[in-house]
Amino acid sequence: MYKILAKRELAPHINLFEFSAGEVSAKTKPGQFVILRIDEDGERIPLTIADADPGKGTIAVACHGVGKTTTQLGRLKEGDFVLDLLGPLGKPARIEKFGTVLCVGGGVMVAPLHFQAKAFREAGNNVIGIVGATTRDHLIFLEEMENTCNHLLVATDDGTKGHKGMDFLKDLIKETKIDRVVAEGPVVMMKAVSDLTRQHGIPTMVNLIPIMVDGMGMCGACRVTVDGKTLFACVDGLEFDGHQVDFDELLARLKVYTPQEKLAYVFSEQGERN
């Protein structure tokens, strides 16, 4: 059993949880993830680690309630427990001194990206951050990113705050010498960023989150095609070369369970109301 020591609402349906997980926190590096299961009937869901404090023995994850399990997690409170928590999983992100690193984050994934941005800054990089969301109310971790990055830019799909859409990125890339891009967020966003930086030959790492089951290399659910080869995101990633990823395949594979997920969500919400 793993206790929720703190919970903070970052935006509607997006919460930051701090779990007591001493052993995990001591081993966590930016870019790694955990798999948790709320109860005996629960699904195993992967969440990227957004911070680790070995001194306190805690890890933090940000979770966006999009379906049955993530909504159920969102209802848990400080002092509640989850049954299982496995981690740290995946390879740590490659953190080195590259020069200027552009960290592009979208939606809930800005929180784990911040963990990487912090490490890049500590490694002596000039860090430019971009925080994106669909709309103003869904922007998260603005303050944290502001404090961590040398420069911070904001973008929303509907233009309610900061730049409207990602078009400004074209100019930014032309005007600034960027040595490395790290993108974490929705697949379409990572794809767009990779397409753009490819033209300029800027090394671009994306953090892929395909559907997973075990998270330890046994099931092959998480297979992704990178440079024509099939790799398992849970052991070979999460970080991959964005210029080599088959994003269209990933998008299709993420939708495999959409009908079942809707069903599960409706059932669980009914149960919640009754």
Place this chain on the structure above:
Amino acid sequence: MPKPKIRKEAVPMPKQPPKERADNFREVAIGYSEEQALAEAERCLQCREAPCVKGCPVEVDIPTFIKLIRERRFGEAAMKIKEKNSLPAVCGRVCPQEEQCQAKCTVGRIGEPTSIGRLERFVADWERQHGCEIPQKCPTTGKKVAIVGAGPAGLTVAADLIKLGHEVTIFEALHKPGGVLTYGIPEFRLPKKIVEAEAEYIEKLGVTLKTNALIGRLYTIAELLRQFDAVFIGSGAGPPTFMGIPGENLCGIYSANEYLIRVNLMRSYDFPKAGTPICGGEEVAVVGGGNVAMDSARCALRLGAKDVKIVYRRSREEMPARIEEIENAEEEGIRFEFLTSPKRFIGNERRRVKAMECVRMRLGEPDDSGRRRPVPIEGSNFMVDVDIVIMAVGRTPNPIIKQTTEGLETTKWGGIVTDEDGKTSIEGVYAGGDIVTGESTVISAMGAGRRAARAIHEFLMKKETCARKKRNV
């Protein structure tokens, strides 16, 4: 003395009727009643040479336990088996007895061999229902052993070493112990409550079981060696193999591992009560011919598929699956396409698999394994409609430990290299089971565990003597 007459036929195993069981996940074989067990036990000749024992990889004292059944001393019979095999309820169900103990049975020369597996299952089930004794432990030695993986190999090492007085901790990555017994072999062949009871028994002996602990990431083997006097690696088989043909990553194409983990470990058949979804499919093709393929096909059927076929590139004779399970699958209505191999998969506009192109094969010259090599027949290509494909064409060893353990010798295919006793290239580190031999059987993994436990015990005691000598100087 006139020779007692032995019935040629074994007492048949009562089973759920095929039509009925194809719809549910309850155990197919119901198990002998006391009368049936007694009748079957009567068929054993109590051979002095006991050839059956030599057929068993862990040399269970078969005649003695059968004699105890005849005397209705079921609890003692169970204890007798447990001297050699700590998971009899499992082995009685899943051992390929027809190739092992029963293949050597004397009665087999005049009729059906004694049903050793069914009797083993009977006493183990009897014991579980009547509560089992916790065996006496040796005085504590103060030595600590870490075990990686709670599959049959790891559980055996744990049971053996704790009885010898060592302190044992198992690290298991998944949320439940049992390895393949829990996540791979389906409920209808091996009910999970049996695996749970076996794991509980091991915890009752005093073993600490830490689930959610992936060694290599949470602790490396080197770190374990700092806290423990010895380490055993029983991490089993890992990533599934694919064929490398076009379209394999289309939606609806599963590895058998993923399919079985969803169904067995996560109980997808109980979706949405259990939270993990699965795509049942109507027209399912399973590629492969081993136990894993049979299990996948039979799960698909139970999830409601209309048509399930097994596509295998050799002929029936070469199929590595247990005969009993092939027969069960056939009875349930699974179709077999022998001498057939997929060439590519075709998807629809949403990248979901909708068809598979196959080619017919013929058997050519024998290959390294002695089996005749399948060769494609030119121009025999044909299309099959499918909406789910399950690839059961093999697995490779889990790479995480190899990647994170310096100095650990591994083979070309990634298995851990050990000597007869399971000793690896690192002092104090032992390994056994599928991670060493590649995919094998439950009982051989347990046999490897037993040998390794013996070697670890010797190693620890030698270390103790050395340490004592040093202290005396």
